[in-house]
Amino acid sequence: MSSGIRFDRVSVAYGRHTVLDALDLTVEPGEVMALLGPSGSGKTTALRAVAGFVRPASGRVFIGERDVTGLPPHRRGVGMVVQQYALFPHMRVEDNVAFGMKAQKVAKAEIPGRVAEALEMTGMASYAKRFPRELSGGQQQRVAIARALAIRPGVLLLDEPLSALDAQLRSGMLAELARLHRELPDVSILYVTHDQVEALTLADQIAVMDRARLQDCGTPQELYRTPRTEFTASFVGNANLLAVTVRGTGAVSFADAELKADTGDAVSGATATLCVRPHLVGLGDGPNALTGRVAEVQWRGATHRLYVEVGGERVKADVRELRKPPALGDEITLHFAPEDAVLLAGGVTDG
Amino acid sequence: MPALVWVLPPVVLLGVFFLYPLFLVVRQSVQPDTGGTSLQPYADVFASEAFREALGTTVWLALGATIGCLVLGFALALVIAFVPFPGGKAVAKFIDVFLSFPSFLITLALLFIYGTKGMANGVWTDATGAADGPFQFLTTPWGVLLAEITYFTPFVMRPLLAAFSQIDTAQLEVAASLGAGPGRIVRRVILPEALPALAAGGSLVLVMCLNEFGIVLFTGAKGVTTLPMLVYSEAMLESDYPAACVVAVVNIAISVGLYGLYRVVSRRAGA
Amino acid sequence: MLVHSRKGKWAVWSLFLVLFLPLFALPLLVILAASFSSHWSGAFPSGFTTGHYTAATRGESLQALTTSLVTALAASLLALAAGTWAALAAASLKKGGKRAVDALFLLPVAVPSVVVGLAVLVAFSKPPMILNGTRWIVVLAHAVLVTAFAHQSVSAAIQRLDPAYEQAAASLGARPSYVLWKVKLPLLLPSLNAAAGLCFALSMGELSATMMLYPPDWTPLPVRIYAATDRGSTFTGAALAVVLMAATLLVLLAVSRVRTRASYR
Numbered sequence: 001m002s003s004g005i006r007f008d009r010v011s012v013a014y015g016r017h018t019v020l021d022a023l024d025l026t027v028e029p030g031e032v033m034a035l036l037g038p039s040g041s042g043k044t045t046a047l048r049a050v051a052g053f054v055r056p057a058s059g060r061v062f063i064g065e066r067d068v069t070g071l072p073p074h075r076r077g078v079g080m081v082v083q084q085y086a087l088f089p090h091m092r093v094e095d096n097v098a099f100g101m102k103a104q105k106v107a108k109a110e111i112p113g114r115v116a117e118a119l120e121m122t123g124m125a126s127y128a129k130r131f132p133r134e135l136s137g138g139q140q141q142r143v144a145i146a147r148a149l150a151i152r153p154g155v156l157l158l159d160e161p162l163s164a165l166d167a168q169l170r171s172g173m174l175a176e177l178a179r180l181h182r183e184l185p186d187v188s189i190l191y192v193t194h195d196q197v198e199a200l201t202l203a204d205q206i207a208v209m210d211r212a213r214l215q216d217c218g219t220p221q222e223l224y225r226t227p228r229t230e231f232t233a234s235f236v237g238n239a240n241l242l243a244v245t246v247r248g249t250g251a252v253s254f255a256d257a258e259l260k261a262d263t264g265d266a267v268s269g270a271t272a273t274l275c276v277r278p279h280l281v282g283l284g285d286g287p288n289a290l291t292g293r294v295a296e297v298q299w300r301g302a303t304h305r306l307y308v309e310v311g312g313e314r315v316k317a318d319v320r321e322l323r324k325p326p327a328l329g330d331e332i333t334l335h336f337a338p339e340d341a342v343l344l345a346g347g348v349t350d351g
Numbered sequence: 352m353p354a355l356v357w358v359l360p361p362v363v364l365l366g367v368f369f370l371y372p373l374f375l376v377v378r379q380s381v382q383p384d385t386g387g388t389s390l391q392p393y394a395d396v397f398a399s400e401a402f403r404e405a406l407g408t409t410v411w412l413a414l415g416a417t418i419g420c421l422v423l424g425f426a427l428a429l430v431i432a433f434v435p436f437p438g439g440k441a442v443a444k445f446i447d448v449f450l451s452f453p454s455f456l457i458t459l460a461l462l463f464i465y466g467t468k469g470m471a472n473g474v475w476t477d478a479t480g481a482a483d484g485p486f487q488f489l490t491t492p493w494g495v496l497l498a499e500i501t502y503f504t505p506f507v508m509r510p511l512l513a514a515f516s517q518i519d520t521a522q523l524e525v526a527a528s529l530g531a532g533p534g535r536i537v538r539r540v541i542l543p544e545a546l547p548a549l550a551a552g553g554s555l556v557l558v559m560c561l562n563e564f565g566i567v568l569f570t571g572a573k574g575v576t577t578l579p580m581l582v583y584s585e586a587m588l589e590s591d592y593p594a595a596c597v598v599a600v601v602n603i604a605i606s607v608g609l610y611g612l613y614r615v616v617s618r619r620a621g622a
Numbered sequence: 623m624l625v626h627s628r629k630g631k632w633a634v635w636s637l638f639l640v641l642f643l644p645l646f647a648l649p650l651l652v653i654l655a656a657s658f659s660s661h662w663s664g665a666f667p668s669g670f671t672t673g674h675y676t677a678a679t680r681g682e683s684l685q686a687l688t689t690s691l692v693t694a695l696a697a698s699l700l701a702l703a704a705g706t707w708a709a710l711a712a713a714s715l716k717k718g719g720k721r722a723v724d725a726l727f728l729l730p731v732a733v734p735s736v737v738v739g740l741a742v743l744v745a746f747s748k749p750p751m752i753l754n755g756t757r758w759i760v761v762l763a764h765a766v767l768v769t770a771f772a773h774q775s776v777s778a779a780i781q782r783l784d785p786a787y788e789q790a791a792a793s794l795g796a797r798p799s800y801v802l803w804k805v806k807l808p809l810l811l812p813s814l815n816a817a818a819g820l821c822f823a824l825s826m827g828e829l830s831a832t833m834m835l836y837p838p839d840w841t842p843l844p845v846r847i848y849a850a851t852d853r854g855s856t857f858t859g860a861a862l863a864v865v866l867m868a869a870t871l872l873v874l875l876a877v878s879r880v881r882t883r884a885s886y887r
Contacts, residue, residue: 354711354714354715354719355715355719357710357711357714358708358711358712358715358719358723360707361704361705361707361708361711361727362708362723362726364704365704365708365726365727365766365769368742368762368765368766369729369730369738369741369766370726370729371745372738372741372742372744372745372746373733373737373741375741375744375745376737376740376741376744379744423641423645426641427638427641427642429624430634430635430637430638431638433624434624434625434631434634434635434638436631436635436638442642445646445647446646448871449646449650451819451820451823451827451870451871451874452823452827452867452870453826453827453828453829453844453866454827455827455829455844455847455848456649456650456653456827456863456866456867457649459653459847459851459856459859459860459863460648460649460650460652460653461649462851462856463652463653463655463656463662463667463856463860464648464649464652468662469662470652470662470666473662473666500645501645501646501649504645504646505646523624527626533624533625533630536624537624558732561734562733562734562735562736562830564734564735564736564829564830564833565829565830565844568829568833568848569848569851571851571852578734579734579735579736579737579830582734582736582737582740583736583830583833583834586740586743586834587833587834592744595740596740596744599734599736599737599740599741602734602736602737603732603733603734603737606732606733606734607729607732607733609732610728610731610732611732614728
């Protein structure tokens with residue numbers, strides 16, 4: 001029953017406009033893959049290509065070992081949950097959940113039990129007789145998930161499932177989804193989102209998409225700690241992206257400062273981008289010290305965000321709440337540990 | 352491909368019961384009773400005084416009624432939407448009901464109000480002792496005009512009310528707070544928003560007035576002949592089918608052309 | 623909102639009533655009043671009587687009412703079936719095909735009803751299909767005339783229908799026919815109801831094409847109203863008109879009841 005998803009150079013175009021450009025991606029059986037990217041990045045198109053609602057201009061889509069590229073949606077056997085839930089308004093909750101099984105002619109005797117099971121799993125058992133309009137957004141979401149799970153799909157497609165919920169419900173549902181995944185270890189999940197927190201929390205793998213292309217793919221930890229591109233660095237978490245010049249092994253120069261960082265096999269003299277997470281930047285002197293003037297101070301409750309002008313560039317630092325925050329224009333010194341800085345491979349260019 | 356197969360049955364039905372008959376009308380219009388194919392029926396009809404008069408009457412009645420409906424409909428819809436009063440919803444509902452009645456009822460009612468022995472003349476003769484009242488316009492084109500304006504105004508009001516409901520009242524309040532008077536607000540804020548709906552409603556009413564038959568038939572005036580009336584009398588009273596078909600073709604050409612225009616306008620208006 | 627002073631508001635409202643009452647309310651009231659009177663000379667009708675209704679609900683008049691009801695019912699059902707089918711089939715076509723079908727089905731609105739009557743008369747007075755002189759020609763013409771309205775309102779409703787429902791159903795493994803039957807048609811039901819009501823009302827009041835086609839044994843109510851008015855029995859005509867309006871309203875009301883029961887938002 002467990003089956004993964006494989007995109008084999010899948011391209012989708014509307015007229016001359018390419019919305020998905022030669023996507024190569026594999027979701028292993030039982031894995032949660034988050035497709036993360038801004039709107040218009042092609043992530044939803046990729047999901048809809050799996051569901052069968054867009055037809056690739058070229059390339060193949062596989063579910064398990066099956067090539068489904070030419071199959072109509074109703075013969076693909078995937079569960080899908082969309083942003084607006086799309087519960088059938090003229091059916092009660094139980095009939096919504098039973099819909100897929102009835103459509104697939106599951107034995108009549110089997111249906112009530114599986115409906116109850118799916119509703120139980122999503123905590124909606126006591127709402128079976130209600131109509132969708134009588135449910136809150138979060139409850140509708142659970143029913144939509146129950147409806148998708150009731151057909152026992154090997155693959156579950158979630159298209160921005162939490163974006164219509166308010167912030168508090170969202171974190172609750174996120175925990176629910178994580179629990180569901182633990183209870184259904186065989187189901188592969190393709191999870192489309194523009195929210196990095198959702199992706200980092202839920203996913204085993206994150207595929208970062210931008211402008212119709214796959215930019216980066218890896219585990220959440222890899223993408224967060226060692227991003228390969230500027231886009232990944234800034235989209236997954238927050239980042240200072242400093243334009244630096246490589247000065248031999250283990251050293252780069254930024255503005256007037258000499259900084260220590262792992263330069264890998266970058267050639268001396270090359271220009272590159274150094275990625276430093278703001279919360280890893282400390283106040284005061286230390287290794288890799290940078291001195292500049294305070295351009296802006298934002299109090300965010302638990303932290304202070306400082307913008308410091310260093311050699312014409314703004315460096316962000318998130319520090320624990322300060323008793324006496326610096327005044328604008330004050331000269332202060334920031335530092336970060338050499339091992340917290342990543343020289344972006346994608347950003348290295350010669351001379 | 353299967354999609355095309357599915358669309359065939361209703362299209363075939365429409366073809367057999369509507370398009371094919373329509374084609375026969377066009378064919379008959381070029382086949383005079385004497386046999387053969389010629390444009391002689393067209394020449395004959397275009398030359399006849401009755402046709403030219405009917406064409407003129409039809410066009411000016413339709414234009415006049417359309418303008419009347421637009422002015423009246425705009426004014427009434429404006430009040431319902433922007434000077435709300437208790438019962439305004441009921442009035443809007445009443446308009447919906449009004450739209451579901453046939454047009455000739457209006458002429459029937461006007462007979463009782465403005466007819467020779469009707470209400471208005473009755474009041475006049477009772478008050479002055481005169482033998483006849485002053486309202487004798489019912490059997491003239493003006494009677495038709497009044498009936499058409501009455502009947503078709505709701506067709507303008509409906510899209511207008513829909514368009515007005517889209518206007519953010521905050522816009523009006525801001526305009527008023529900036530010192531604009533009601534007249535200026537109507538001209539500068541409301542009218543531009545309502546223009547597409549006005550255009551769409553106006554062209555729909557124009558087409559319907561061109562094709563109106565019941566009102567004219569019930570008026571029973573020999574002096575008022577419109578194109579649809581002419582089609583009816585040529586076919587049913589004179590049994591001159593080629594002539595009826597010629598008038599029908601002219602009527603179709605005018606109203607289908609205008610209806611095409613209406614579709615374009617209303618698509619622009621998003622109605 | 624637009625007029626703020628109390629005086630101004632009252633002025634606008636009185637103007638509204640002065641225009642609205644005589645133009646729209648008066649005609650209907652007058653017909654109602656006339657239907658209950660034996661004569662009308664002077665300002666107001668006089669001689670209260672229910673005699674016109676006694677006459678209007680028996681014999682040929684009653685037959686005219688049932689004729690109209692049966693014609694309207696048959697024509698609306700035919701039109702609804704054809705219009706809905708065409709709208710559903712057209713929705714799955716490509717853009718050009720859809721536009722062509724829509725335009726074809728809109729054509730009957732643009733063609734004058736009298737001309738539709740003439741065309742049907744010309745086409746079905748000769749072999750292979752002789753319908754002239756039968757009731758079927760009236761039903762057929764009505765169906766042709768109202769199909770456009772049915773098609774238009776159903777196709778607008780299809781356009782408003784969120785494709786997410788259809789897609790959710792497909793992703794759950796439902797074949798297109800199952801989706802149509804269990805999801806699309808139930809969701810379209812309120813619009814189908816409204817379209818049926820519209821078609822019914824239009825057919826009940828249809829006079830133009832009917833005048834050219836009706837056989838002696840199938841006289842719909844509007845023709846009967848015209849005949850009464852034409853020979854000077856305007857009071858009988860008024861009573862018949864009230865019967866027509868009442869019958870139309872009752873059916874519309876029943877349809878809207880069905881609609882509220884079937885609606886779900």
